[in-house]
Amino acid sequence: MVEIDLKRVDEMIERYKGEEGVLIQLLLDIQSEFNWISKEAITQISERMQIPKSQIYRIASFYEAMSLEPVGRHIIQVCLGTACQVRGAPKILDRIEGDLKIKGGETTPDMRFTLKRVNCLGCCAMGPVIVVDGIYHGKITPAMVEGILETYE
Amino acid sequence: MLRINSKEELKALRTNITSKRDLSKPYITICSGTACHATGSDAVAAAIQAELEKQGLTEDVGVRRTGCHGFCERGPIIVIYPGELCYLNVTPEDVPEIIAKTIKENEIIERLLYYDSSTGERIVHEHEIPFYKYQTRVVFSGNLWVDPANIDDYIALGGYQALAKVLHEMTPEEVLEEVKSANLRGRGGGGFPAGRKWESTRNATGKPKYVIVNCDEGDPGAYMDRSIMEGNPHRVLEGLIIAAYAIGSQQGFVYVRQEYPLAVKNLAIALEQAREYGFLGKDILGSGFEFDVKVHRGAGAFVSGESSALMNAIEGKVGEPRPKYTHTSDSGIWDKPSSLNNVETYATVPLIIRKGADWFNSIGTEGSKGTKIFSLVGKVNNTGLVEVPMGTTLRDIIYKIGGGIRGGKKFKAVQTGGPSGGVIPEQYLDTPVDFDALTKLGSMMGSGGMIVMDEDTCIVDIARYFVDFLCNESCGKCVPCREGLKRMREILNGIVAGKGREGDIELLKEIADVMKSASLCALGTTAANPVLSTIRYFSDEYEAHIRDGRCPALVCKDLISFYIDPDKCTACRLCMKNCPEGAIEGDKRVIHVIDQTKCIKCGICYDVCPSKVGAVMKISGEPVPPPIPEAERGIERRKEKGEGRKEEKGEKERGEGKGQKAKGEGGRDER
Ligand SMILES: Cc1cc2nc3c(=O)[nH]c(=O)nc-3n(C[C@H](O)[C@H](O)[C@H](O)COP(=O)(O)O)c2cc1C
Numbered sequence: 045m046v047e048i049d050l051k052r053v054d055e056m057i058e059r060y061k062g063e064e065g066v067l068i069q070l071l072l073d074i075q076s077e078f079n080w081i082s083k084e085a086i087t088q089i090s091e092r093m094q095i096p097k098s099q100i101y102r103i104a105s106f107y108e109a110m111s112l113e114p115v116g117r118h119i120i121q122v123c124l125g126t127a128c129q130v131r132g133a134p135k136i137l138d139r140i141e142g143d144l145k146i147k148g149g150e151t152t153p154d155m156r157f158t159l160k161r162v163n164c165l166g167c168c169a170m171g172p173v174i175v176v177d178g179i180y181h182g183k184i185t186p187a188m189v190e191g192i193l194e195t196y197e
Numbered sequence: 198m199l200r201i202n203s204k205e206e207l208k209a210l211r212t213n214i215t216s217k218r219d220l221s222k223p224y225i226t227i228c229s230g231t232a233c234h235a236t237g238s239d240a241v242a243a244a245i246q247a248e249l250e251k252q253g254l255t256e257d258v259g260v261r262r263t264g265c266h267g268f269c270e271r272g273p274i275i276v277i278y279p280g281e282l283c284y285l286n287v288t289p290e291d292v293p294e295i296i297a298k299t300i301k302e303n304e305i306i307e308r309l310l311y312y313d314s315s316t317g318e319r320i321v322h323e324h325e326i327p328f329y330k331y332q333t334r335v336v337f338s339g340n341l342w343v344d345p346a347n348i349d350d351y352i353a354l355g356g357y358q359a360l361a362k363v364l365h366e367m368t369p370e371e372v373l374e375e376v377k378s379a380n381l382r383g384r385g386g387g388g389f390p391a392g393r394k395w396e397s398t399r400n401a402t403g404k405p406k407y408v409i410v411n412c413d414e415g416d417p418g419a420y421m422d423r424s425i426m427e428g429n430p431h432r433v434l435e436g437l438i439i440a441a442y443a444i445g446s447q448q449g450f451v452y453v454r455q456e457y458p459l460a461v462k463n464l465a466i467a468l469e470q471a472r473e474y475g476f477l478g479k480d481i482l483g484s485g486f487e488f489d490v491k492v493h494r495g496a497g498a499f500v501s502g503e504s505s506a507l508m509n510a511i512e513g514k515v516g517e518p519r520p521k522y523t524h525t526s527d528s529g530i531w532d533k534p535s536s537l538n539n540v541e542t543y544a545t546v547p548l549i550i551r552k553g554a555d556w557f558n559s560i561g562t563e564g565s566k567g568t569k570i571f572s573l574v575g576k577v578n579n580t581g582l583v584e585v586p587m588g589t590t591l592r593d594i595i596y597k598i599g600g601g602i603r604g605g606k607k608f609k610a611v612q613t614g615g616p617s618g619g620v621i622p623e624q625y626l627d628t629p630v631d632f633d634a635l636t637k638l639g640s641m642m643g644s645g646g647m648i649v650m651d652e653d654t655c656i657v658d659i660a661r662y663f664v665d666f667l668c669n670e671s672c673g674k675c676v677p678c679r680e681g682l683k684r685m686r687e688i689l690n691g692i693v694a695g696k697g698r699e700g701d702i703e704l705l706k707e708i709a710d711v712m713k714s715a716s717l718c719a720l721g722t723t724a725a726n727p728v729l730s731t732i733r734y735f736s737d738e739y740e741a742h743i744r745d746g747r748c749p750a751l752v753c754k755d756l757i758s759f760y761i762d763p764d765k766c767t768a769c770r771l772c773m774k775n776c777p778e779g780a781i782e783g784d785k786r787v788i789h790v791i792d793q794t795k796c797i798k799c800g801i802c803y804d805v806c807p808s809k810v811g812a813v814m815k816i817s818g819e820p821v822p823p824p825i826p827e828a829e830r831g832i833e834r835r836k837e838k839g840e841g842r843k844e845e846k847g848e849k850e851r852g853e854g855k856g857q858k859a860k861g862e863g864g865r866d867e868r
């Protein structure tokens with residue numbers, strides 16, 4: 045599990061000093077650096093920026109891209125956008141869910157993988173697409189899944 | 198970089214840039230859009246750099262990394278100038294040969310060229326490839342030549358001249374008039390006239406005023422906004438600054454989704470360079486006009502792309518729609534007059550200013566002028582981004598540009614307009630595509646997603662897919678949308694599971710009516726479109742599911758079974774090895790049989806069974822034939838009986854009968 049360094053959070057808050065409407069931006073910064081947003085980080089933001097925790101939770105839970113739970117060492121995103129859908133994305137998801145024995149949105153008990161369902165990664169011509177730790181794999185078939193996931197410890 | 202203080206200085210800069218460029222010198226452009234990036238354009242670029250260094254050619258050969266060329270399916274793409282030689286699917290291993298032969302000897306490498314399977318010819322030039330040949334690239338054209346990280350490339354193509362013209366030769370009112378008489382309609386969904394929107398924001402009393410770029414692109418399956426923003430961000434910025442001048446705004450926002458990291462990055466670079474040259478900031482181009490732009494990253498939520506929701510998000514609030522008692526042109530961000538347009542809308546503006554409203558009006562149809570970029574994806578041969586004049590027929594887009602349906606399959610429908618759009622069946626393929634024609638057919642333009650579906654796509658399942666999508670994306674604020682979608686999802690889930698009931702279709706229509714009239718934002722009012730349009734054109738498919746428990750496209754898991762044809766099975770054991778459930782019994786020289794009680798219908802056996810054999814069948818609406826008795830499963834023995842199955846296999850009989858098993862679906866021929 046990636047601990048969230050609260051000093052880093054302070055630095056991030058500092059960057060937006062004096063600006064309005066920055067809460068979403070700040071949460072996105074934390075999410076993209078640590079892949080999740082912890083309770084402690086939210087308390088910290090709430091205190092430093094004088095924003096009620098409830099408001100922060102409301103935003104963090106509204107956006108699918110923000111995660112309030114720690115995530116695994118590797119993040120798999122399976123595109124279920126329309127273009128990938130018609131090219132067989134559900135079969136890919138089924139296969140990954142079956143192999144890892146978790147559902148979309150969940151993390152394996154050994155913290156190896158977190159599986160996310162996303163809507164369109166913007167390279168629909170290559171569908172079906174999955175992204176593992178930022179690396180795109182296009183035109184994949186259920187049979188290719190095992191080989192791709194094997195390479196991640 | 199020096200600051201540009203006048204129209205003349207901009208002209209001089211352009212001359213200076215172009216005069217330094219030797220057009221006879223070889224130039225390699227490498228597409229570095231997201232899709233090509235994903236297929237390895239970085240490695241190709243690195244290999245080109247390394248090879249040029251090795252050969253001591255770095256001084257003699259130019260290299261430029263551009264945005265998306267649109268033909269992402271065949272990436273990584275490189276185009277070599279002069280001559281516009283286009284190589285597709287390039288790998289780092291091809292690079293030494295490209296340098297040695299094409300760059301040094303002017304020799305063409307046939308195998309890397311586009312192969313036209315209909316004529317059997319190889320095509321050398323990018324613009325002659327059918328995918329490009331039938332397009333009219335106006336807004337998207339810059340992507341082929343511009344390095345998005347280098348503002349000089351954009352200036353060399355005449356960039357920011359429209360801005361100079363506007364600031365020095367036109368009053369804001371004249372700009373409004375020009376855009377109004379061009380009849381530019383918004384490219385992000387509704388098709389509202391941009392000029393009118395700008396005018397009402399200009400006329401609103403509040404101050405300050407805001408202008409906003411919508412690069413949320415929530416439509417799953419469309420990616421033109423991303424490609425413009427990544428590949429040619431200055432064209433969007435130029436349009437935005439012009440809009441700001443016309444409206445009287447000093448502050449702009451670009452709302453771009455976090456999931457588009459390259460767009461975020463290239464936009465940031467573009468803003469910085471535009472500031473250095475003085476296209477943003479105080480006293481732009483020496484005109485006294487002041488304007489700057491902030492970037493706001495969004496986190497993919499479909500509803501946040503709606504205008505009032507997006508404005509909420511910019512204020513730092515949850516990106517949900519607001520009740521619209523007032524227009525955002527009066528009361529938008531922080532209750533100030535705000536004008537929002539889509540990326541493509543802004544990108545069109547500099548062209549209208551430079552070439553004039555008359556030019557723009559000369560392209561397109563009566564009610565929809567100019568060109569539109571479509572994201573042509575799904576089951577077509579050539580997928581990618583396609584820019585055509587409004588009024589081009591669906592057939593031309595799908596067949597001439599898209600090269601028809603993959604794997605020789607039959608066209609079923611094309612879905613346009615994103616999750617709130619609809620499907621269009623074959624009989625309307627000759628419809629000229631524009632805002633009004635698509636609406637008339639029960640679909641809409643939306644942002645330009647065009648998802649082609651073939652006979653293997655289940656229409657009911659697609660309706661269920663969109664309703665499911667919208668159900669997850671509905672912000673839940675208003676009851677008709679929230680509850681209506683939930684009910685629709687329940688009903689559709691029932692139908693695809695074989696639990697449909699008589700009356701379901703009528704019920705769906707009834708819910709649709711309520712949602713249409715009583716929802717707060719356009720997500721809710723249009724959410725029933727996918728359901729209504731599929732019922733309108735494919736009621737027989739609904740009926741088959743409901744009445745006969747049959748899925749004609751052989752997709753809905755609860756209504757299909759997998760079955761191995763004992764007459765075709767060669768006992769190669771592939772399916773058995775791949776079945777994740779151990780549901781297949783068999784052995785060497787023993788015909789394989791699926792245990793229906795164990796089968797989870799994942800379809801892997803169907804995909805792995807060699808296409809020449811094609812023994813695994815999908816069936817629906819009929820009972821699975823009983824397994825053949827164990828005593829008869831031995832292959833030799835049956836052969837002695839004179840059944841000679843092996844001799845009979847072959848492509849001929851494949852794909853006949855109920856279309857059950859024409860050449861693979863999904864993975865099988867997609868590879
Ligand atoms: C649910 C919903 C989602 C939308 N998503 C987008 C989007 O992702 N991008 C976009 O440009 N417009 C989107 N729109 C349309 C915008 O509300 C708005 O009409 C548009 O951005 C205005 O720009 P235009 O007039 O240039 O098209 C969406 C509308 C709705 C109702």
Ligand code: SF4
Pocket residue numbers: 761765766767768769770771772773783789805806807810811812813
């Ligand atoms: S893959 Fe096909 S031929 Fe091979 S055993 Fe399975 S059904 Fe028979």
Ligand code: SF4
Pocket residue numbers: 759775776777778779780781791795796797798799800801802803
């Ligand atoms: S569909 Fe899947 S589970 Fe069923 S037999 Fe084929 S491989 Fe096994």
Ligand code: FES
Pocket residue numbers: 123124125126127128129163164165166167168169171172173417418419
């Ligand atoms: S739909 Fe999967 S990348 Fe667009």
Ligand code: FES
Pocket residue numbers: 228229230231232233234264265266267268269270272273274
């Ligand atoms: S990303 Fe290269 S063609 Fe689209």
